Amino acid sequence: SQELEQSPQSLIVQEGKNLTINCTSSKTLYGLYWYKQKYGEGLIFLMMLQKGGEEKSHEKITAKLDEKKQQSSLHITASQPSHAGIYLCGARRGGGGNKLTFGTGTQLKVEL
Amino acid sequence: DAGVIQSPRHEVTEMGQEVTLRCKPISGHNSLFWYRQTMMRGLELLIYFNNNVPIDDSGMPEDRFSAKMPNASFSTLKIQPSEPRDSAVYFCAVRGLTDTQYFGPGTRLTVL
Numbered sequence: 001s002q003e004l005e006q007s008p009q010s011l012i013v014q015e016g017k018n019l020t021i022n023c024t025s026s027k028t029l030y031g032l033y034w035y036k037q038k039y040g041e042g043l044i045f046l047m048m049l050q051k052g053g054e055e056k057s058h059e060k061i062t063a064k065l066d067e068k069k070q071q072s073s074l075h076i077t078a079s080q081p082s083h084a085g086i087y088l089c090g091a092r093r094g095g096g097g098n099k100l101t102f103g104t105g106t107q108l109k110v111e112l
Numbered sequence: 113d114a115g116v117i118q119s120p121r122h123e124v125t126e127m128g129q130e131v132t133l134r135c136k137p138i139s140g141h142n143s144l145f146w147y148r149q150t151m152m153r154g155l156e157l158l159i160y161f162n163n164n165v166p167i168d169d170s171g172m173p174e175d176r177f178s179a180k181m182p183n184a185s186f187s188t189l190k191i192q193p194s195e196p197r198d199s200a201v202y203f204c205a206v207r208g209l210t211d212t213q214y215f216g217p218g219t220r221l222t223v224l
Contacts, residue, residue, distance in 0.1 A: 031211065033213070035215075040218075041217055041218070042203060042215040042216050043203070043205075043215040045212055045213075045215075048210060048212055088155065090213075092211065098145075098160060098162070098167075098211060099160065099168060100145075100157070102156075103154075105154060105155075
């Protein structure tokens with residue numbers, strides 16, 4: 001089984017609708033990163049969360065970290081076609097290493 | 113955005129041939145990561161360097177894979193001999209401030 005499970009695996013929403021993507025870890029989180037990827041391109045860094053209860057926002061995207069549940073959520077308000085892509089969460093583990101383990105990804109399509 | 117250049121962007125080769133992928137951070141970085149992304153396995157860390165020294169190569173699939181980082185501004189990932197199952201997108205990433213990793217655009221490798 002994956003260390004990081006994302007749900008849903010894919011999502012189709014109408015433009016203007018809100019949506020939430022979840023990332024659940026089977027191991028302790030020491031840092032949670034959200035990235036966005038468009039087909040054929042690299043990963044674009046969105047946000048990093050480090051402390052339990054932390055919440056960050058950038059434009060219409062908000063991410064939260066629930067350390068106790070070892071879970072993070074990414075919420076998009078009033079989705080736009082530009083939000084379409086694959087969203088990946090990455091987790092940093094303890095031990096002082098710089099390694100990131102990535103989730104399975106959530107593919108988002110925004111319909112006009 | 114740390115700025116990472118990868119070359120080539122696309123590579124098509126025949127089974128048994130040697131393949132060399134290149135990564136050039138625009139600014140020197142002391143931590144560099146090589147990832148592989150496939151539909152089946154998602155994004156996997158192959159190897160990472162700190163201060164040009166390989167720290168963890170546990171993700172390198174076989175002896176056919178090797179990586180070098182001769183200086184802070186250049187790294188290579190070599191596959192010799194290549195096999196069809198090596199077909200994937202290979203990403204290079206560098207660590208910036210706050211431990212965030214910044215990804216290059218990737219090299220799409222197809223081994224026939």
